[in-house]
Amino acid sequence: MQKKTPIKPLTHLGDLPVQDFLRDYWQKKPLFIKNALANWQAPLDSNELAGLALEDSVESRLIIEQTCKNPLNSQWQLEHGPLPEERFATLPPSHFTLLIQALDQICPEAHDLLQQFKFLPHWRVDDIMASIAPIGGSVGPHFDYYDVFLLQGTGSRRWQIGQSCSEQSPLLTDCPLKILTEFDTQAQYLAQPGDLLYIPANIAHWGIGATDDCTTYSIGFRAPSYSDILLDLSQDIASELSADIRYRDPENLPANLGGEITQQVVEQIAERCRNYFTPARVGQWLGCHLTEEKRCSPDITTGEFNTDHLVMTANTRAAYTVNPDTPAPPNIGHHLHHHNAPPDSTTINQKPQATVFINGQSWQTSLTLACALCNYTAIEPQHYSADDCAVINQWIDHGYLNLP
Known part of the structure; x- marks a missing residue:
């Protein structure tokens, strides 16, 4: 089998350098990029995506809009998958949307797409959600508490960008979705295949299918409150504090304080x-919390995931912190998150210098191994110390690493 070329993080969004995007737009304002991924092709068509909603292990939702003269007063119906196959024969001809979560764990090409957005902090990446809709299909005017890239796969979708929102923004009552009752349109775009729309957290947006074969891929980023x-x-x-640790009055307690x-x-x-x-305690919690699996892993795939060398499995999330009490070896530092070369003789014998978090658990490893894992760099055990190899074997036993 011919080795697959590793997917690298994007350096440009269309013609816009990633550094300019991070400086001028990230978490600041929306951006629509025509032909951002001009050569990208959607890996699955709408029928293939819809078929995933039949599977028990796939998280899916069906949203149906009952339209009104004023679209802000529409009624909404929500159904959770798995859906029976006969349900598709009873769907209305328009104004519905089917959502498929964790597509990156199901489809190898979608998983590769996720890697391209890792010019952002890796631990922020959540998952890819696919949206399938005919003409008029929508999830309504809403806002999210996370940043999202919306990549058009097939067909076209008309987007409206609205106002900045908060928990005080009025929502429809008695509705299974968080639908805004007010929408101040500030920009409109027609997204076609390869077009990308970035929406920062708290910005209202409203996407409506403009063709009957509209599929949109949503790349979301976690943001804990x-x-x-x-x-x-x-x-x-x-939970770790002893019951013996209790309040004690200060020394030289004044007399006659009464109720003060x-x-x-x-x-x-x-x-x-x-x-x-402490920073160490906060870092430990962040690593465990942000790598925890938020949903059950699907037990279906649409193809074979690349298993060249030892690279993380599709349902694995990883992050690391640099241990403050162990100095980095020569030429090794925080810049290593861009480092893809095999470890050299100056690194393999170093003491543990990082805490690696995978799916809510933690291990002590060399900084080199931590960086390689979180960058999806090939891990060849012969390049690592005995301690690192012991950890690598544990990861294999847990099913976190693909075997070649």
């Missing part, structure tokens, strides 16, 4: 709590 971070992290810390909670007490407790939220 600070309320979730504080809740989960504090619970994680509290003194500022000294407040500051003492606040300082004690702050001391638990």
